[in-house]
Amino acid sequence: MTENRPPRRPQRRQTRAVHGGTSRxxxxxxCEAIFFTSGYVYEKAEDAEAAFNNSRPRxxxxxxxxxxxxxxxxxxxxxxGAAAARATASGMAAVFASLMSQLKAGDRVVSSxxxxxxxxxxxxxxxxxxxxxxxxxxxxDLDQWKKALAKPTAAVFMESPSNPxxxxxxIPAVCELAHAAGARVVVDNVFATPMLQQPLKLGADVVVYSxxxxxxxxxxxxGGIVLGDEEFIVNQLQPFLRHTGPSLSPMNAWLLLxxxxxxxxRLERMCAAALRIAKFLGxxxxxxxxxxxxxxxxxxxxxxxxxxxxxxxxxxxxxxxxKEAAFRLLNALRxxxxxxxxxxxxxxxxxxxxTTHQRLKAHEREALGIDDGMVRLSVGLEDxxxxxxxxxxxxxxx
Ligand SMILES: *Cc1c(COP(=O)(O)O)cnc(C)c1O
Numbered sequence: 001m002t003e004n005r006p007p008r009r010p011q012r013r014q015t016r017a018v019h020g021g022t023s024r025x026x027x028x029x030x031c032e033a034i035f036f037t038s039g040y041v042y043e044k045a046e047d048a049e050a051a052f053n054n055s056r057p058r059x060x061x062x063x064x065x066x067x068x069x070x071x072x073x074x075x076x077x078x079x080x081g082a083a084a085a086r087a088t089a090s091g092m093a094a095v096f097a098s099l100m101s102q103l104k105a106g107d108r109v110v111s112s113x114x115x116x117x118x119x120x121x122x123x124x125x126x127x128x129x130x131x132x133x134x135x136x137x138x139x140x141d142l143d144q145w146k147k148a149l150a151k152p153t154a155a156v157f158m159e160s161p162s163n164p165x166x167x168x169x170x171i172p173a174v175c176e177l178a179h180a181a182g183a184r185v186v187v188d189n190v191f192a193t194p195m196l197q198q199p200l201k202l203g204a205d206v207v208v209y210s211x212x213x214x215x216x217x218x219x220x221x222x223g224g225i226v227l228g229d230e231e232f233i234v235n236q237l238q239p240f241l242r243h244t245g246p247s248l249s250p251m252n253a254w255l256l257l258x259x260x261x262x263x264x265x266r267l268e269r270m271c272a273a274a275l276r277i278a279k280f281l282g283x284x285x286x287x288x289x290x291x292x293x294x295x296x297x298x299x300x301x302x303x304x305x306x307x308x309x310x311x312x313x314x315x316x317x318x319x320x321x322x323k324e325a326a327f328r329l330l331n332a333l334r335x336x337x338x339x340x341x342x343x344x345x346x347x348x349x350x351x352x353x354x355t356t357h358q359r360l361k362a363h364e365r366e367a368l369g370i371d372d373g374m375v376r377l378s379v380g381l382e383d384x385x386x387x388x389x390x391x392x393x394x395x396x397x398x
Contacts, residue, residue, distance in 0.1 A: 021074025068250040084233035091210020093246035094224030101240035105131030107154035112139025114162035175203030213343030270313035273384035322372040332397035342378035
């Protein structure tokens with residue numbers, strides 16, 4: 001790898017999103033190169049030995065590291081203000097590895113209960129099978145955190161804003177309680193993205209992403225990443241990933257690098273449109289409740305303003321009439337697509353109770369505030385007036 005000019009130190013976020021982590025080959029390409037290779041060659045047997053005993057670190061095998069993947073990791077570190085990161089094949093691989101790499105039988109985990117369905121499955125179903133005690137609580141309630149974190153705890157997990165209710169956790173307050181209990185705090189920051197909220201600056205130790213969502217943002221690939229300090233990423237996470245193998249492919253890393261270049265621009269448009277649509281839905285006579293953290297009517301608006309720079313691209317609302325009414329609405333949409341993905345340039349709607357959260361029992365969904373009339377809308381990059389028109393005509397069918 002060569003650099004023709006003295007290394008720059010881009011200061012501002014959007015510049016880092018375009019240039020951060022770029023490492024050029026000897027061909028001096030403008031666009032990041034895709035290194036389609038599973039392995040690497042050594043000039044001499046001694047070089048391979050030195051690589052494997054770590055006396056001369058270098059690329060050895062793409063399950064451990066790849067130059068295109070490393071560019072994505074480095075660019076994400078610059079955006080997040082993290083010392084180190086490792087990318088994974090999907091968001092769930094990132095969540096699972098961030099927890100499993102640091103936990104053992106007898107450990108205790110405390111987590112907010114408003115989680116993406118698969119994160120809930122890992123905490124509630126998988127971890128206890130390995131003798132890990134898990135406590136799920138209402139992440140909005142600091143008293144519940146205080147009580148749960150009165151005992152020594154290994155890890156704390158949370159999602160803020162949560163999927164799909166857009167509930168907010170007071171990240172700095174929970175981090176303080178968690179650290180006093182000896183816990184490492186892992187934040188799933190998918191709904192906020194590194195552009196709107198930086199959990200490490202709020203006191204968290206580890207941040208995980210599904211890069212499938214806004215970071216790709218164009219519905220092309222799965223991907224994930226875990227960011228944190230050197231000690232955790234290099235000594236604990238890296239061996240776990242290296243020996244279990246959920247590696248990100250170089251092709252997908254390249255797509256995600258391209259996604260990062262436009263992330264902020266896309267989010268600005270999506271957040272402005274989401275705010276406008278949240279207001280429109282909140283005032284609509286056929287909508288029972290609209291949730292959006294960027295609207296003062298959100299019960300945790302002030303808290304969210306302290307930790308997130310905008311309300312995000314997701315709006316959740318309920319229609320009276322339960323599942324039947326929600327289905328009528330979804331089926332009447334002509335522009336907005338039915339899909340359980342989110343963060344895409346195309347606006348997407350899903351009915352959480354029968355998709356992402358269908359595995360939960362009815363009373364569990366009720367306790368989490370996921371009612372049968374609830375619809376999650378991921379606002380894309382279409383003209384917001386067309387989105388409003390589509391919602392308006394579909395709401396007439398409810
Ligand atoms: C989608 C999502 C995940 C899982 O990511 P995949 O890339 O689909 O594996 C985890 N957490 C949240 C909050 C998500 O929205």
